[in-house]
Amino acid sequence: MERIVRTCCLLLFLRFAAGSRIVRFDEPSVNKRILNYIIQHVNHSADPCEDFQNYASGHFADVHGDDGHFIIESNIRGQYNGKLETIFDLLKDRVFIDEYSVEEKVWRFYNTCLTAPSDTRSIKHYLELVSPGGNLTWPQFVPHGTLWAKQQFQWLETVAHLRRYGANTLISLRVEPDYFDNDKFSIFFRQPYLENMNDVDKIKDLLISSGVSSSRSAPLAKSIIKLNSDLQKLNEEKNPTFSVLTLEDIQNGTDIQLDKYLEILIGHPFESGFEMTMSDVKYFEGLSEVLENYDQEVVASYIIVQFSLFVRGLDGSDSESDSNNCVAAVAVQMELASDLLYKNYYLGQGKLEKYTKEIERIFGAVSRSFMARLEENRLNLTDDEVSYIQQKLLATTVKVGKLPNNVNHRRFVTNFYDDLNLDTDLDFASTQLKVLEHRTRRVLGQLKGPVPKGNSFYLLDEDQYDQNPEPRMQAVQTFIFVPYCLLQEPFFVPESHDVFKVSLLGFYLTRAMAIPLWTANLYYDSLSNYNEKLMNFTDNEGYINEMACLNRTTPSRDLQRRWDDVLSLQLIYNSYFGENSEFSQTQPAFTRVPLKKLFLINFAQWFVGLEDYAFFDLDDPDKMRLSEAVRNLPAFGEAFNCPKNALLNPTEKCEIW
Numbered sequence: 001m002e003r004i005v006r007t008c009c010l011l012l013f014l015r016f017a018a019g020s021r022i023v024r025f026d027e028p029s030v031n032k033r034i035l036n037y038i039i040q041h042v043n044h045s046a047d048p049c050e051d052f053q054n055y056a057s058g059h060f061a062d063v064h065g066d067d068g069h070f071i072i073e074s075n076i077r078g079q080y081n082g083k084l085e086t087i088f089d090l091l092k093d094r095v096f097i098d099e100y101s102v103e104e105k106v107w108r109f110y111n112t113c114l115t116a117p118s119d120t121r122s123i124k125h126y127l128e129l130v131s132p133g134g135n136l137t138w139p140q141f142v143p144h145g146t147l148w149a150k151q152q153f154q155w156l157e158t159v160a161h162l163r164r165y166g167a168n169t170l171i172s173l174r175v176e177p178d179y180f181d182n183d184k185f186s187i188f189f190r191q192p193y194l195e196n197m198n199d200v201d202k203i204k205d206l207l208i209s210s211g212v213s214s215s216r217s218a219p220l221a222k223s224i225i226k227l228n229s230d231l232q233k234l235n236e237e238k239n240p241t242f243s244v245l246t247l248e249d250i251q252n253g254t255d256i257q258l259d260k261y262l263e264i265l266i267g268h269p270f271e272s273g274f275e276m277t278m279s280d281v282k283y284f285e286g287l288s289e290v291l292e293n294y295d296q297e298v299v300a301s302y303i304i305v306q307f308s309l310f311v312r313g314l315d316g317s318d319s320e321s322d323s324n325n326c327v328a329a330v331a332v333q334m335e336l337a338s339d340l341l342y343k344n345y346y347l348g349q350g351k352l353e354k355y356t357k358e359i360e361r362i363f364g365a366v367s368r369s370f371m372a373r374l375e376e377n378r379l380n381l382t383d384d385e386v387s388y389i390q391q392k393l394l395a396t397t398v399k400v401g402k403l404p405n406n407v408n409h410r411r412f413v414t415n416f417y418d419d420l421n422l423d424t425d426l427d428f429a430s431t432q433l434k435v436l437e438h439r440t441r442r443v444l445g446q447l448k449g450p451v452p453k454g455n456s457f458y459l460l461d462e463d464q465y466d467q468n469p470e471p472r473m474q475a476v477q478t479f480i481f482v483p484y485c486l487l488q489e490p491f492f493v494p495e496s497h498d499v500f501k502v503s504l505l506g507f508y509l510t511r512a513m514a515i516p517l518w519t520a521n522l523y524y525d526s527l528s529n530y531n532e533k534l535m536n537f538t539d540n541e542g543y544i545n546e547m548a549c550l551n552r553t554t555p556s557r558d559l560q561r562r563w564d565d566v567l568s569l570q571l572i573y574n575s576y577f578g579e580n581s582e583f584s585q586t587q588p589a590f591t592r593v594p595l596k597k598l599f600l601i602n603f604a605q606w607f608v609g610l611e612d613y614a615f616f617d618l619d620d621p622d623k624m625r626l627s628e629a630v631r632n633l634p635a636f637g638e639a640f641n642c643p644k645n646a647l648l649n650p651t652e653k654c655e656i657w
């Protein structure tokens with residue numbers, strides 16, 4: 001008996017040994033996989049000292065041409081959404097006992113998106129479901145031979161109705177922590193971002209797909225374009241200032257009945273002394289007058305066009321449905337539910353803790369090198385000022401995932417969606433509008449409570465692009481939020497070599513960490529209270545010189561971001577390779593590429609975007625951002641043996657802080 005047992009165990013042991021040998025030979029280690037991912041993008045014919053973007057990622061587009069990911073963000077998002085799709089597909093086979101469960105609601109939205117007939121996704125259908133207010137219908141829907149009752153049309157009422165789904169047309173409203181009292185939420189009004197409209201055919205097509213006849217669409221499109229340009233002209237201020245105003249002040253100064261707007265949107269009357277924050281006041285002052293100059297049908301059609309652009313900009317609402325789109329729709333529009341399901345499925349058994357611990361370790365290292373930099377005090381600030389900034393930095397914490405730390409996540413998410421009722425009718429527009437309306441109601445509902453802080457902090461805002469896989473800084477609250485989306489191989493793997501983790505996610509953590517030091521954010525102290533101690537910081541001679549230095553070679557569209565890129569690369573690089581580094585400098589066995597090169601090449605993966613990826617016309621393109629970051633890093637020229645005064649190795653570098 002004993003002998004048999006021994007043989008059996010020996011066999012098992014042998015098989016195990018063979019198995020582990022196979023693993024070792026066939027499957028590259030995680031470091032090798034990451035290395036391969038990075039190195040395949042390198043264009044060895046390019047000169048890193050002249051064009052680092054081309055060198056580090058010149059082959060990115062051809063490697064990823066087939067999967068359609070032309071920037072790393074899209075690659076990360078693609079992986080994350082692929083994992084969510086696995087979960088959503090599993091929901092299909094579950095027998096749902098509880099139709100009120102989060103899973104059931106997610107499934108209904110996802111399944112409707114996948115299978116609803118295409119006529120339920122048309123713009124015309126969306127408009128059938130949302131009314132311009134009162135008993136009125138949209139001009140194109142009045143029966144043939146009758147007139148649209150234009151005298152009943154109230155543009156303000158209409159935009160308030162549409163705002164209930166998150167669409168900011170003509171007026172942009174946000175609910176955010178108050179600038180002066182960080183314990184409460186406040187309402188912010190500003191001019192909506194008005195994209196240039198000059199493509200008559202595009203506007204015509206939108207109108208036609210919303211049900212306007214093609215003969216009517218041509219003259220309407222022309223007037224809409226003119227109206228848009230008149231609205232743009234109302235306020236061409238680049239750096240808007242904001243003011244705190246009462247409802248009464250605003251109504252007296254602007255001729256806009258914002259009380260009515262708020263009541264329709266939020267559902268209860270507001271007192272005339274109610275305070276709000278407004279920027280672009282000039283725009284609001286001129287808005288009514290501009291709109292009065294146009295026929296009300298043009299104004300209504302302008303609103304329709306803006307609403308159509310909003311709808312078409314949402315994931316999932318393209319005229320064709322596919323699973324990528326539908327997963328993205330759920331991930332963005334039901335983000336707390338998606339976070340819960342993702343965490344339960346992929347981050348259980350201590351995985352989330354492991355990721356969090358690694359992120360905090362890197363964060364701690366950068367934070368210490370940042371503190372040391374502040375201590376050097378190159379800007380000759382007073383002790384008091386240095387300490388103010390250091391306290392701010394010390395107060396900054398990282399938060400992984402959107403849900404609050406101190407509650408049971410399932411209960412929290414279930415409560416969050418308890419009043420979202422989706423039926424099983426396969427009508428996509430109707431389902432999506434319910435999801436959006438619910439989400440908007442929750443965001444606006446935050447006005448009623450205090451700003452969640454510390455362990456209760458969670459992220460709920462209306463940024464429709466919030467699937468962007470970047471660590472995000474809540475500047476006033478000093479929280480750096482890291483979305484689950486980012487926790488994907490090859491971008492961040494806890495078990496991988498530090499050089500990968502620090503250069504990529506570490507850089508972005510540093511960028512986020514520096515945002516509280518942007519001049520506008522210096523108005524908030526470490527407790528997020530408004531504080532004028534550094535209100536005159538922009539007069540600091542050292543700071544002025546820094547900014548001028550950064551702007552010298554290639555003028556920037558957004559110098560503050562360039563400041564952040566340059567500073568963050570210097571800081572993260574020094575945390576890794578500087579004197580007090582906690583990271584290993586020995587050359588790893590898995591590659592012969594020197595660590596410093598590997599660090600910089602991996603860092604550069606964030607900047608593969610071509611010119612057209614610059615967000616509207618506000619950001620510098622990736623190539624410029626990358627060039628400016630490396631040309632100001634003293635170690636760059638050395639790492640790549642750049643000749644003196646190569647484009648990316650100038651003698652004069654800008655040192656920040």
Ligand SMILES: *[C@@H]1O[C@H](CO)[C@@H](O)[C@H](O)[C@H]1NC(C)=O
Nearest residue numbers: 043045046047054058059062
């Ligand atoms: C690689 O760099 C060379 C030299 O600049 C350039 O001619 C070539 O187009 C680049 N290849 C790719 C795929 O971008």
Ligand SMILES: *[C@@H]1O[C@H](CO)[C@@H](O)[C@H](O)[C@H]1NC(C)=O
Nearest residue numbers: 133134135136149151152153
């Ligand atoms: C809507 O129509 C009803 C009945 O026709 C009428 O009583 C009501 O006043 C109308 N409402 C508005 C806002 O015009």
Ligand SMILES: *[C@@H]1O[C@H](CO)[C@@H](O)[C@H](O)[C@H]1NC(C)=O
Nearest residue numbers: 246247248249250251252253
């Ligand atoms: C607003 O206008 C009304 C009526 O003209 C006036 O009574 C009131 O004092 C004004 N309020 C402010 C804040 O200017």
Ligand SMILES: *[C@@H]1O[C@H](CO)[C@@H](O)[C@H](O)[C@H]1NC(C)=O
Nearest residue numbers: 531532533534535536537539
């Ligand atoms: C900032 O500058 C203004 C005008 O020069 C001055 O009145 C104010 O006291 C300064 N504030 C601080 C906090 O130094």
Ligand SMILES: *[C@@H]1O[C@H](CO)[C@@H](O)[C@H](O)[C@H]1NC(C)=O
Nearest residue numbers: 378379380540541542543545
């Ligand atoms: C800070 O003070 C030192 C010594 O007084 C001086 O050499 C330096 O130029 C000052 N730096 C700035 C940025 O003002």
Ligand SMILES: *[C@@H]1O[C@H](CO)[C@@H](O)[C@H](O)[C@H]1NC(C)=O
Nearest residue numbers: 547548551552554555556559
């Ligand atoms: C940067 O340079 C451009 C062009 O020289 C100039 O118009 C702009 O004002 C500068 N920006 C700053 C912040 O100095």
